[in-house]
Amino acid sequence: MQNTSDIKWKKITPEEVKWHMKQLRNSATGPDNIYNRCLTNYTSQLIDHLTLLFNSIVDVGYIPSMWEKANIILLLKPNKDKQQLSSYRPISLLSCLGKLLKRIIKQRLLLELKARNILPQHQAEF
Template sequence: MKPPTDSNMPIRDMGGNWPRSDEEKANCFAIHLEKVFQPNLPKNNFKLSILPNTAKESLEPLMTSPSEITGIIKELNPKKSPGHDKISPKMLIELPIIAVEVLSLLFNAILSFGYYPISWKKSQIILIDKPGKDLTQPSSYRPISLLPCLSKIFEKLLLSKMTPFLHENNIIPTHQFGFREKHSTIEQVNRITNEIRKAFEHREYCSAIFLDVAQAFDKVWHEGLLYKIKNILPSELYKTLESYLKNRKFMVKVGDFISDERQIRAGVPQGSVLGPTLYIIYTADLPTANNVLDLRLASQLS
């Protein structure tokens, strides 16, 4: 990843003015992102609440253990940045076993009650400039969320509990290669190349459409995502994930200044553990056609 954009970036606000100080720039980005993190709601009066869909009841409690948490902590990168709470990965790696046991009790309580801690739902956003874009526009910067490390540990735990149910229900499309183990860009390129070569050999036409979804992670509709997974996940996981998504907030950091907190009403955090999987689930039911090679790499489709 490129280093965060420095505070000397020349940006223009919506009024055409040039913010000068770090405070003005941070607030300019915060205003822009608050508008981005809004769902593209249906134009009709469609309501999810009228559609029958109920969460599954789990046969046994979904619990974790100190040994499972220790395994996740060992995988942390000590060089990663902390979130707004300043608790770094290195600090967590050095935790004594008694502290890990306390974390185990905390995580089990979160799973039991389906309540995600408010502090863990606050992200500190840094901006990375997008190559080849007009850097005077706030939209030309990619928001990266710095989340509390404790939240990332729990997200990994939550993902490990969700994965068996996703596989059991065949939720992840076989043609989606983004953010999946043993799947890569090279394999998708190879599949396209083979399709083109076969068309040449048979003297046939080979047409392709390539689509890169703009603001893909930022526009995920929370209610729509929750509806899609409600009858797949056990109620404990569903309630926890629902709490994870709702009432999230963000702050923007430019230089040494951090903006005021603002609401997130759509999207999954870029920089989170769960974000990529949640996006894949959200887009898994995109329609396909017969006799068409469907290839996906996260938000890129062909």
């Protein structure tokens, strides 16, 4: 098996960023207060800036601390007593930019695992 330091990570391309931005669903904002709908109304300038940002993050290996935080909200379960704490389920609202970068990396990892025939056929993908 190759040492991970021997593997050269290709730069994230604007096309990758654009494709993944098109896949975003509208969702609530996380701690960074950036909405997915702001990202889906992109310009080429925004894509270029995000591509540069994502490549810098990958090169340095540092995730912004804001992207590692979550806002937690409680949603009332259907037909449950709102006076009971057990009637609620917690939802984590994460950074939209952080989720976008994670999707790009996840897609690349899956492609690499499949290309190297490392991923078992019955392995579930998340």
